[in-house]
Amino acid sequence: MIKIAIDCMGGDAGLPVTVPASVSFIKKYCDTSVFLVGSDDLIKSCLDKIHNVPFNRIEIIHSEESIGMNDSVDVALRKKKKSSMHLSAHSVKNKLADACISAGNTGAWMAISKYVLKTLEGIDRPAIAASIPNQTGKSTTILDLGANVDCSPENLLQFAMMGTALIKSIDGVINPSIGLLNVGSELIKGNSLTKSTFDLLSSSDLNFYGNVEGNDIFNGVVDIVVCDGFVGNIVLKSIEGLAKMFSVTMQEEFKKNLLSLFASIMAKPVLNNLKRRMDNRRYNGASLLGLKGVVFKSHGSADIVSFHYALRRTREAVLNGLINNISININR
Amino acid sequence: MIKIAIDCMGGDAGLPVTVPASVSFIKKYCDTSVFLVGSDDLIKSCLDKIHNVPFNRIEIIHSEESIGMNDSVDVALRKKKKSSMHLSAHSVKNKLADACISAGNTGAWMAISKYVLKTLEGIDRPAIAASIPNQTGKSTTILDLGANVDCSPENLLQFAMMGTALIKSIDGVINPSIGLLNVGSELIKGNSLTKSTFDLLSSSDLNFYGNVEGNDIFNGVVDIVVCDGFVGNIVLKSIEGLAKMFSVTMQEEFKKNLLSLFASIMAKPVLNNLKRRMDNRRYNGASLLGLKGVVFKSHGSADIVSFHYALRRTREAVLNGLINNISININR
Numbered sequence: 239m240i241k242i243a244i245d246c247m248g249g250d251a252g253l254p255v256t257v258p259a260s261v262s263f264i265k266k267y268c269d270t271s272v273f274l275v276g277s278d279d280l281i282k283s284c285l286d287k288i289h290n291v292p293f294n295r296i297e298i299i300h301s302e303e304s305i306g307m308n309d310s311v312d313v314a315l316r317k318k319k320k321s322s323m324h325l326s327a328h329s330v331k332n333k334l335a336d337a338c339i340s341a342g343n344t345g346a347w348m349a350i351s352k353y354v355l356k357t358l359e360g361i362d363r364p365a366i367a368a369s370i371p372n373q374t375g376k377s378t379t380i381l382d383l384g385a386n387v388d389c390s391p392e393n394l395l396q397f398a399m400m401g402t403a404l405i406k407s408i409d410g411v412i413n414p415s416i417g418l419l420n421v422g423s424e425l426i427k428g429n430s431l432t433k434s435t436f437d438l439l440s441s442s443d444l445n446f447y448g449n450v451e452g453n454d455i456f457n458g459v460v461d462i463v464v465c466d467g468f469v470g471n472i473v474l475k476s477i478e479g480l481a482k483m484f485s486v487t488m489q490e491e492f493k494k495n496l497l498s499l500f501a502s503i504m505a506k507p508v509l510n511n512l513k514r515r516m517d518n519r520r521y522n523g524a525s526l527l528g529l530k531g532v533v534f535k536s537h538g539s540a541d542i543v544s545f546h547y548a549l550r551r552t553r554e555a556v557l558n559g560l561i562n563n564i565s566i567n568i569n570r
Numbered sequence: 571m572i573k574i575a576i577d578c579m580g581g582d583a584g585l586p587v588t589v590p591a592s593v594s595f596i597k598k599y600c601d602t603s604v605f606l607v608g609s610d611d612l613i614k615s616c617l618d619k620i621h622n623v624p625f626n627r628i629e630i631i632h633s634e635e636s637i638g639m640n641d642s643v644d645v646a647l648r649k650k651k652k653s654s655m656h657l658s659a660h661s662v663k664n665k666l667a668d669a670c671i672s673a674g675n676t677g678a679w680m681a682i683s684k685y686v687l688k689t690l691e692g693i694d695r696p697a698i699a700a701s702i703p704n705q706t707g708k709s710t711t712i713l714d715l716g717a718n719v720d721c722s723p724e725n726l727l728q729f730a731m732m733g734t735a736l737i738k739s740i741d742g743v744i745n746p747s748i749g750l751l752n753v754g755s756e757l758i759k760g761n762s763l764t765k766s767t768f769d770l771l772s773s774s775d776l777n778f779y780g781n782v783e784g785n786d787i788f789n790g791v792v793d794i795v796v797c798d799g800f801v802g803n804i805v806l807k808s809i810e811g812l813a814k815m816f817s818v819t820m821q822e823e824f825k826k827n828l829l830s831l832f833a834s835i836m837a838k839p840v841l842n843n844l845k846r847r848m849d850n851r852r853y854n855g856a857s858l859l860g861l862k863g864v865v866f867k868s869h870g871s872a873d874i875v876s877f878h879y880a881l882r883r884t885r886e887a888v889l890n891g892l893i894n895n896i897s898i899n900i901n902r
Contacts, residue, residue, distance in 0.1 A: 372815070373815045373818065373819075384753055387753060387760060387761040388761045388762055419804060420804075421716055421719060421799070421800055421803040421804065428719060428800070429719040429720045429800045430720055432800075451803075451804070451807045452803070452804040452805065452806065452807030452808030452809075452810070452811055453807045453808065453810055453811030453814070454811070455808055455811055456808075456811035456812055456814070456815045457811065465804075466761075467753070468753055468760070468761045468764075468801070469800070469801055469804055471753040471783075471784070472751060472752075472753065472783070472784045472797075472801055472805060473784065473804060473805060473808045474784065475783045475784030475785045476784030476785065476787055476788075476805045476808060476809055477784075477808055477809060477812045478784070478785055479784055479785030479786070479787055479788035479789065480788055480809045480812055480813065481812065481816075482785070482788070483704070483705045483788040484813075484816055486705065487705075487844060487847055488844055491840045491843050491844045491847070492837075492840055494840070494843075497839070498839070498840045500836070501833075501836045501837040501839070501840050502837070502840070504832070504833045504836040504837065505824075505833040505834070505836065505837040507829070507830070507833070508823045508824055508826070508830045508833050508834070511823050511826070512819060512820055512823045
């Protein structure tokens with residue numbers, strides 16, 4: 239039985255998303271059970287509204303406080319030690335749960351899980367990895383997405399090793415390829431960080447493809463794209479911004495007048511297919527890699543479907559021994 | 571009369587795009603004339619295919635060689651001194667033209683124009699600036715987009731000054747706002763470069779808004795986004811990659827079967843409006859800022875419409891005294 243501790247208080251919507259998603263998740267996977275971490279009363283009132291809840295695979299861990307999106311890392315870490323985030327991470331540390339997940343404040347979640355669980359031996363800095371749908375119908379995994387804004391070449395090498403372990407564990411790719419995010423594909427391209435990292439990656443025994451450019455994230459030329467957290471975070475938010483603009487503009491145009499409204503009805507099956515193919519909800523669930531425990535982060539704006547997918551990824555990581563795979567990759 | 575030197579040999583399509591676009595441009599603007607720089611024979615044969623060419627405002631500058639997309643900067647700079655790029659830049663240096671433009675190899679074009687024209691007093695490094703349509707229906711200008719992969723805070727301050735002069739000159743915005751591209755909006759966020767730059771920008775007399783995140787490029791919260799060329803280039807290519815994936819996926823879905831094809835016909839006016847609003851061709855024309863002359867760069871994949879727009883931006887920059895505005899901004 240796999241047990242996942244779920245911070246029910248995190249995310250833009252909070253309990254109305256996390257609780258129903260958790261229930262639908264354990265209904266789908268009979269080998270899983272969950273700790274629902276958060277306000278006891280609120281969780282129970284959410285569960286009351288759901289039919290056929292498998293109560294035998296749910297335990298509630300009551301927490302008196304929760305961490306807000308605007309709480310500083312310092313407040314989250316030191317002032318709110320009874321928060322749902324703290325208790326979720328502790329349940330993994332105490333081996334009561336196999337993994338934990340939150341949709342809350344990313345900085346706080348990284349700081350708390352790092353403080354509680356500690357970093358794996360051989361890892362200098364944990365990293366955040368997420369997958370983005372690409373043109374091949376599969377996905378490209380990028381790391382780091384913001385845990386480390388100033389990185390050394392050694393950090394980036396470790397990110398590549400951890401990314402390899404992640405993709406092996408979650409997507410079952412045997413020897414995933416790695417690209418170094420850069421301003422050109424030629425060997426001599428880049429800033430001082432990428433030039434040194436190129437040499438390190440080339441002489442490693444990882445499946446290093448070479449430099450890749452921003453558009454290669456979507457071409458799907460490599461399984462994993464490695465960059466420092468400053469670049470990764472900005473790229474992720476930029477593409478989220480463009481995707482949102484595209485979606486808003488499309489909706490505006492289709493709602494403009496009666497004729498366009500009629501066109502949208504005609505085009506609905508096509509637009510639904512398009513939405514499904516571009517849907518990044520299927521890839522929700524960023525992994526906080528390098529910790530002594532499986533820790534996942536859902537997008538804050540996740541809906542029930544999206545949070546459900548993040549739970550599936552978390553389960554896959556546990557099932558396929560993510561932490562063990564990282565340790566083997568790092569210490570060989 | 572404004573005179574623009576046009577490297578006709580550059581770009582993915584070359585002369586079949588640059589020559590017709592140049593002709594349509596001078597037809598639209600009676601105050602402009604052009605040097606068409608490139609192979610004399612090839613330019614003439616292109617002109618032969620166009621009706622009503624205003625030959626009185628066209629002069630051909632014959633060049634024996636041109637620079638390819640795969641030529642190294644070193645080859646472009648030192649081995650091909652008779653290239654159309656070199657001659658275009660020289661016509662500005664010799665005050666025969668007011669501005670020059672190429673759709674060719676960006677690295678080579680920057681190196682050649684910098685070598686021929688030299689940098690303005692007070693500018694340590696030239697930068698590349700381009701505009702991207704945002705959700706407000708206007709555009710956001712980003713720099714640097716790849717001229718400088720390793721930057722100092724002083725470089726970024728100068729980029730902000732040059733960007734301000736550019737937006738004043740081209741878009742007529744009186745006091746354009748500047749955002750520093752970062753991983754969060756809070757003052758303490760960022761890497762060592764952005765933290766120092768934040769202080770410099772805050773104490774400058776520029777209209778500094780503060781830190782902005784990747785998605786703010788599309789929200790239109792500021793007129794100008796400043797970043798180092800490494801980040802800027804990767805962001806630009808990432809969003810180009812996503813936009814391409816979106817367009818390809820949409821076309822595939824609409825061509826899938828008879829029903830979807832019918833839907834695409836019904837939705838055509840809506841899709842055309844959408845295309846027009848998201849169309850980055852209107853914003854083609856990156857500016858190479860900080861040189862002793864107006865130098866523009868068209869996207870390599872530009873079509874005739876797109877190259878025409880780049881010429882319009884070039885003309886605006888000359889008309890509104892871009893170089894003078896930069897000098898005033900830098901030396902005040």
